[in-house]
Amino acid sequence: MIELDATHDPKRTSWVDSANAPDTDFPIQNLPFGIFSSDLIAPAVSRHFGIAIGASVFDVTRAKQLGLLEGLAAKAADLASAGTLNELFAQGRAPSRELRKQVSALLDDKSAEGERARALREQLLYPVSACELHLPTAVGNYTDFYSGIHHAIAAGSLLTPENPLPANYKWVPIAYHGRASSVRPSGTQIRRPHGQQGGAADRAPTFGPSQRLDFELEMGFYVGAGNALGEPVPVAQAGDYIVGFSLLNDWSARDVQRWEMFPLGPFLSKNFGTSVSPWVVTADALAPFRMPAMTRPASDPQPLPYLHDPVDQRHGGIDVDLSVKLSTDAMRAAGLPATQIIHSNAQYLYWTPAQMLAHHTSGGCDLLPGDLIGTGTISGPTRDQLSSLLELTFGGTQPVTLPNGEQRAFLQDGDEITFHGRCQRAGFVTIGFGSCVGRIVA
Amino acid sequence: MIELDATHDPKRTSWVDSANAPDTDFPIQNLPFGIFSSDLIAPAVSRHFGIAIGASVFDVTRAKQLGLLEGLAAKAADLASAGTLNELFAQGRAPSRELRKQVSALLDDKSAEGERARALREQLLYPVSACELHLPTAVGNYTDFYSGIHHAIAAGSLLTPENPLPANYKWVPIAYHGRASSVRPSGTQIRRPHGQQGGAADRAPTFGPSQRLDFELEMGFYVGAGNALGEPVPVAQAGDYIVGFSLLNDWSARDVQRWEMFPLGPFLSKNFGTSVSPWVVTADALAPFRMPAMTRPASDPQPLPYLHDPVDQRHGGIDVDLSVKLSTDAMRAAGLPATQIIHSNAQYLYWTPAQMLAHHTSGGCDLLPGDLIGTGTISGPTRDQLSSLLELTFGGTQPVTLPNGEQRAFLQDGDEITFHGRCQRAGFVTIGFGSCVGRIVA
Known part of the structure; x- marks a missing residue:
């Protein structure tokens, strides 16, 4: 059940500078999931799937649109298109695990994937201060x-x-x-x-x-x-x-x-x-x-x-x-x-x-x-x-x-x-x- | 709060014979709401809004499609199109009240509306024995x-x-x-x-x-x-x-x-x-x-x-x-x-x-x-x-x-x-x- 992989590697750092600060809750080794909206997204009422990285929110929904995710991770992004994580979670832990792995690579400052994502950062990252964070799921029970x-x-x-x-x-x-x-x-x-x-x-x-x-x-x-x-x-x-x-x-x-x-x-x-x-x-x-x-x-x-x-x-x-x-x-x-x-x-x-x-x-x-x-x-x-x-x-x-x-x-x-x-x-x-x-x- | 009207009139009877039996739970004075599916409806998986009348189910969804409902009652039927009554109930009691009134008239054996509905009965009524009855709402709490x-x-x-x-x-x-x-x-x-x-x-x-x-x-x-x-x-x-x-x-x-x-x-x-x-x-x-x-x-x-x-x-x-x-x-x-x-x-x-x-x-x-x-x-x-x-x-x-x-x-x-x-x-x-x-x- 306990599996360690490259996403836990303490030497991995991110091209998002704030993620490398020692006191951040959200280094590249974390990558927690959430649902956010922002005036920086059109329309502002739409809810996107986000992952916290340092002082920023990485827009998973947009990453999928930009073709940065593939396979199970792309599916994971699609499953959140209703603006909640219920459908993603319904698929068990595998799609979430794969998404976290691919996003870790995309935010890595030493990987080819990271280089590609970094070039698109204006479309992918928002300051968390410009985001409204919602309940991650529609809590049925x-x-x-x-x-x-x-x-x-x-x-x-x-x-x-x-x-x-x-x-x-x-x-x-x-x-x-x-x-x-x-x-x-x-x-x-x-x-x-x-x-x-x-x-x-x-x-x-x-x-x-x-x-x-x-x-x-x-x-x-x-x-x-x-x-x-x-x-x-x-x-x-x-x-x-x-x-x-x-x-x-x-x-x-x-x-x-x-x-x-x-x-x-x-x-x-x-x-x-x-x-x-x-x-x-x-x-x-x-x-x-x-x-x-x-x-x-x-x-x-x-x-x-x-x-x-x-x-x-x-x-x-x-x-x-x-x-x-x-x-x-x-x-x-x-x-x-x-x-x-x-x-x-x-x-x-x-x-x-x-x-x-x-x-x-x-x-x-x-x-x-x-x-x-x-x-x-x-x-x-x-x-x-x-x-x-x-x-x-x-x-x-x-x-x-x-x-x-x-x-x-x-x-x-x-x-x-x-x-x-x-x-x-x-x-x-x-x-x-x-x-x-x-x-x-x- | 307690209002009696023509829907409670004990003299009103229905052209659905089973609704006039003394031991039925569902005379024309009742008209309870439910959600049903039936092999008689294509596709059989779809969930329709139904009202019980005698030993039959009156298909509210179909009645709306046939133009038998108007105003707030037509809106009531539309609000149940997702296959639950949550959205209808969200509008308070008024649309439900109006729907019950209009369906009462449609099932009346002495009204012009009833005559019209009766002519369409093959498209509107199913034996309850041919229906599967579901939860009326998606119970959130x-x-x-x-x-x-x-x-x-x-x-x-x-x-x-x-x-x-x-x-x-x-x-x-x-x-x-x-x-x-x-x-x-x-x-x-x-x-x-x-x-x-x-x-x-x-x-x-x-x-x-x-x-x-x-x-x-x-x-x-x-x-x-x-x-x-x-x-x-x-x-x-x-x-x-x-x-x-x-x-x-x-x-x-x-x-x-x-x-x-x-x-x-x-x-x-x-x-x-x-x-x-x-x-x-x-x-x-x-x-x-x-x-x-x-x-x-x-x-x-x-x-x-x-x-x-x-x-x-x-x-x-x-x-x-x-x-x-x-x-x-x-x-x-x-x-x-x-x-x-x-x-x-x-x-x-x-x-x-x-x-x-x-x-x-x-x-x-x-x-x-x-x-x-x-x-x-x-x-x-x-x-x-x-x-x-x-x-x-x-x-x-x-x-x-x-x-x-x-x-x-x-x-x-x-x-x-x-x-x-x-x-x-x-x-x-x-x-x-x-x-x-x-x-x-x-």
């Missing part, structure tokens, strides 16, 4: 897991301190169906939701703006070929059904959630909006950064056979450094930059993406190409790795102090949350996910 | 409520007998997001799902075929115009966002559900399949059968203002008689007909469809045209109104005895479940929903 065990323990400790982790946690990759319609690309403002709060058996709830608005740091992944209803995907093959990854913010209204969620789970407390970063970092680009799945303590049960795959145990995890920054109205007015409040890593997931996908289909549920699956909040074991305000402030009781002296227990109007993700490993070029940003408005 | 209070009490009694109804129940129209991808039209076989069962804090679960497979008797309704993200629909207008209703079977694996659902709600226990009856009975056709919302005991709280609408309280309920029939392999082998095991009525819903829809949007969640919303299991207060096997058999402890002596605690392979729904009221012609059928296969 969105599922959110609960695979961050440190999050589950931290959240459970606030509700049921005597028994923080549910009895099923180490057996079942717990998940719920999220709301597909309200998934939005990074940058979309988040309106503070209204909802019922404060109810209890002996007390009437009130209805109004959420007072405990929060974020959750997650990763998302996109389904490729999908499966037919009634035909589960074995865990050993599940990785092949995952085309790529992004960052995901599962905005949550804690006061609404607490009151509404028994017995059927979260509903209005989460369906007012979910943000994703616009670039799909392919599973191929992430190959160098795979790692063994989280080590289970000896006292933990082994996964049931339908969730057990030795290969996945070796490569099921991903080493992605994750960070959360916050900026407030007052900070921006004072010229202060966003401040980092959380630092975590995707390696803390108890269940691997392959296990999540296999479990999702194990009862027969069909996954459709382009469906979005969230991992659940990825907290780590230390204080600064608690990846939501609920956890970080211990249920709002220990607010975070910001550089300008402001305090935050939960999000205020004007607060902006930014996620980043970076993959680093000796011998490889660092790649990143771009950002997932959302600002709260009243 | 499916939400399932929990609005049957007798179900909530019965189910809660099995889990937490000391406190059967959750503390939030009389304040919050509880719901969860269901799985849109696995919604299927009536007649689709249901494969018995595998899943984890029997786990507990001190006991390992096993994985295998569900041993406690069940159904839930619900109604579904379809979203019309939808709303933008962040813009709630007031309860007083919510009825206008509901185009029509169907029957819905929320198949459930009770053993899987019990183990997996804490804390985030049902997931694999329900996402292996949901069945809907194929005909959308329009809100217009149901106008004569609206009734006051369920009477709340004086000790119950009044709905919060965002859920309170005096008009909806007068007309929010629907008087739909609901029944569940079961037939087994052995019964069919012995030539025995399906036996009725449950009889209920939609009037037992604690929350009205308008309240459900208003609540759904109250935090800002966007509903899309053609989205499907389930009411939750509609049990009544008496024993034979308990509308799932879980309730009817008291958690499987008191099996139902069938006419041939077989017993059922939960569903066996080969068992077929059929829902029916009928609306009766003095002074009006009875209308029905057709059937929602599913058979269990291994």
Whole structure:
């Protein structure tokens, strides 16, 4: 499953200068997929298939028109002509892999293909600042897991301190169906939701703006070929059904959630909006950064056979450094930059993406190409790795102090949350996910 | 909101003879919408917009081609040209209302329009037995409520007998997001799902075929115009966002559900399949059968203002008689007909469809045209109104005895479940929903 090839070669550099900067998320070794539009394209409303390279967007749709792509890669470009990546992803990972290979050669500053593309750069490259980035797929279904065990323990400790982790946690990759319609690309403002709060058996709830608005740091992944209803995907093959990854913010209204969620789970407390970063970092680009799945303590049960795959145990995890920054109205007015409040890593997931996908289909549920699956909040074991305000402030009781002296227990109007993700490993070029940003408005 | 017109006139009869039979679900006063294909249409793969009339399907797509529809009704037919009703529903209730009016006139045995259509009947009518009925919309999102209070009490009694109804129940129209991808039209076989069962804090679960497979008797309704993200629909207008209703079977694996659902709600226990009856009975056709919302005991709280609408309280309920029939392999082998095991009525819903829809949007969640919303299991207060096997058999402890002596605690392979729904009221012609059928296969 883990194959390294010339696209991962750390010596490969690009004729797009910004792609060779050490701090870019998008060196030639990454090449994530997205959907964009731009006033620089006529008509400006049309959506093209793009690949991020340094500070630019490489127009895959135009590259195909110019005859720069061939075979499966040309087909891959055509499959995105509707302005979403669903049809491309429906073909599984092979066309995406071939496209990434050919685009890598086209952007290489030492190849003949690169020389040819470079001559056409005016028609192929746009500054990302001149592009609008859209959802990469039309998300037919969105599922959110609960695979961050440190999050589950931290959240459970606030509700049921005597028994923080549910009895099923180490057996079942717990998940719920999220709301597909309200998934939005990074940058979309988040309106503070209204909802019922404060109810209890002996007390009437009130209805109004959420007072405990929060974020959750997650990763998302996109389904490729999908499966037919009634035909589960074995865990050993599940990785092949995952085309790529992004960052995901599962905005949550804690006061609404607490009151509404028994017995059927979260509903209005989460369906007012979910943000994703616009670039799909392919599973191929992430190959160098795979790692063994989280080590289970000896006292933990082994996964049931339908969730057990030795290969996945070796490569099921991903080493992605994750960070959360916050900026407030007052900070921006004072010229202060966003401040980092959380630092975590995707390696803390108890269940691997392959296990999540296999479990999702194990009862027969069909996954459709382009469906979005969230991992659940990825907290780590230390204080600064608690990846939501609920956890970080211990249920709002220990607010975070910001550089300008402001305090935050939960999000205020004007607060902006930014996620980043970076993959680093000796011998490889660092790649990143771009950002997932959302600002709260009243 | 409740408007009666000539389409409800009990004296109107049709030149389609089967529509005048007293036991038909589809007299000329009904005219429900659906999507069908037929070998009688060339090409057989094309999906046409149809309206049920007696034992026939009236081809709306063809009627438009023949010039029988005009104005908004002609536009309504065009909006379904993609083979789904999503685009039609996106226009709100007006085009559907006008189409139903014009088709009523076309099928009338005493009108000039009817005479004209009757002359073209060979091109307009197909026996329903020669048609395949599809999902009426491409279901982008499916939400399932929990609005049957007798179900909530019965189910809660099995889990937490000391406190059967959750503390939030009389304040919050509880719901969860269901799985849109696995919604299927009536007649689709249901494969018995595998899943984890029997786990507990001190006991390992096993994985295998569900041993406690069940159904839930619900109604579904379809979203019309939808709303933008962040813009709630007031309860007083919510009825206008509901185009029509169907029957819905929320198949459930009770053993899987019990183990997996804490804390985030049902997931694999329900996402292996949901069945809907194929005909959308329009809100217009149901106008004569609206009734006051369920009477709340004086000790119950009044709905919060965002859920309170005096008009909806007068007309929010629907008087739909609901029944569940079961037939087994052995019964069919012995030539025995399906036996009725449950009889209920939609009037037992604690929350009205308008309240459900208003609540759904109250935090800002966007509903899309053609989205499907389930009411939750509609049990009544008496024993034979308990509308799932879980309730009817008291958690499987008191099996139902069938006419041939077989017993059922939960569903066996080969068992077929059929829902029916009928609306009766003095002074009006009875209308029905057709059937929602599913058979269990291994």
